[in-house]
Amino acid sequence: MHDVAIKSKEVTLLEVLDRVLNKGVVISGDVVISVADVDLIYLGLKVLLSSVETMEKYRGAPITGPMQEPT
Amino acid sequence: MKLYLYGIIDSSDQINEPIYGLEGACVCNIPYCDIGAVVSEFTEPVQNNTKGNVLAHEEIAERLMEHFTVLPVRFHTVFDGRDNLLSMMQSCYKDFKDNLARLHNKLEFGIKVIWPADKIKEHIINTCKKSSQKMSISDDSSNKRFMRDKFEKYKLDEEFQAKADKFINIMDIFFSKFAAEKKLKKLKTEDLLLDAVYLVEKDKQDDFREAFEHIKGPHTSFKFLFSGPWPAYNFVILPKNSDLLKDSRQEDLFDKVVQYQELAGAEKI
Numbered sequence: 001m002h003d004v005a006i007k008s009k010e011v012t013l014l015e016v017l018d019r020v021l022n023k024g025v026v027i028s029g030d031v032v033i034s035v036a037d038v039d040l041i042y043l044g045l046k047v048l049l050s051s052v053e054t055m056e057k058y059r060g061a062p063i064t065g066p067m068q069e070p071t
Numbered sequence: 072m073k074l075y076l077y078g079i080i081d082s083s084d085q086i087n088e089p090i091y092g093l094e095g096a097c098v099c100n101i102p103y104c105d106i107g108a109v110v111s112e113f114t115e116p117v118q119n120n121t122k123g124n125v126l127a128h129e130e131i132a133e134r135l136m137e138h139f140t141v142l143p144v145r146f147h148t149v150f151d152g153r154d155n156l157l158s159m160m161q162s163c164y165k166d167f168k169d170n171l172a173r174l175h176n177k178l179e180f181g182i183k184v185i186w187p188a189d190k191i192k193e194h195i196i197n198t199c200k201k202s203s204q205k206m207s208i209s210d211d212s213s214n215k216r217f218m219r220d221k222f223e224k225y226k227l228d229e230e231f232q233a234k235a236d237k238f239i240n241i242m243d244i245f246f247s248k249f250a251a252e253k254k255l256k257k258l259k260t261e262d263l264l265l266d267a268v269y270l271v272e273k274d275k276q277d278d279f280r281e282a283f284e285h286i287k288g289p290h291t292s293f294k295f296l297f298s299g300p301w302p303a304y305n306f307v308i309l310p311k312n313s314d315l316l317k318d319s320r321q322e323d324l325f326d327k328v329v330q331y332q333e334l335a336g337a338e339k340i
Binding site: 012013015016017019020021022023024025026 | 078079122125126128129132142143144145146148181296298301302304305307309
């Protein structure tokens with residue numbers, strides 16, 4: 001149960017990062033001092049998948065059921 | 072004075088309740104005509120791209136979503152003073168208004184489906200083997216074998232794609248019933264069958280969740296990830312040829328990966 005909670009948390013964080021760093025209104029131009037632009041449309045996905053799979057490996061317990069809905 | 076921008080909202084009124092954003096800074100709404108830019112003021116540039124700051128940014132967007140239609144702005148967008156911010160608002164006013172009207176009363180949901188690609192392929196290979204045994208060729212020369220291997224690989228890819236299309240279509244029929252807009256990506260990796268975002272009207276979100284549970288039930292060998300409701304990050308549409316609004320992919324790729332991994336805590340896993 002604890003593992004599932006951690007897993008959900010990690011996945012949720014990655015979902016947040018994928019949106020906050022890569023989506024939404026992107027503004028640039030002379031008026032903007034800085035825009036942190038992190039390209040993770042695809043990279044993010046790789047990290048997402050590897051994180052889930054790596055966690056399975058390290059914890060020795062494969063995900064047998066559907067992932068829990070992130071809270 | 073630096074203004075850290077969280078989002079654009081469909082209100083020019085001040086935010087009633089006290090909200091605290093990045094590094095505990097107060098969040099306020101700077102009005103422009105009938106819309107507003109939600110910001111925090113800083114005397115020094117905000118430079119800490121920490122996980123905490125990213126989460127704080129997202130939390131503000133979600134808080135705003137409860138009361139307003141919000142166009143979430145990408146993390147770490149900072150303006151040098153109010154005049155620059157208002158100048159941007161003036162330039163983008165029409166685009167912001169169009170988006171706010173389109174996204175009014177709607178929420179974004181994310182769905183990712185991971186399928187057992189290895190098993191799917193194994194199944195396809197076994198099926199192909201059975202049918203090819205029936206049509207076994209007596210002449211097993213190297214040329215023929217080469218051609219047969221090539222054909223089998225082609226057949227495998229084709230069948231794999233067809234199966235993916237079939238599953239995605241079935242799922243999408245259910246989700247689309249309750250969605251105003253959608254963006255689907257098939258097989259970003261072999262395992263990631265579907266990476267989708269749906270824009271759903273607020274009063275249909277329960278139906279949408281139900282559709283997800285309905286789809287999830289019978290597919291026990293698949294892994295489903297449901298996320299949301301989110302501010303409509305994936306559905307903000309802004310003209311790419313605008314002087315002010317453009318994709319600013321200028322950083323070195325290595326820096327991007329490192330920065331992302333640090334934020335994701337990927338070094339720990």
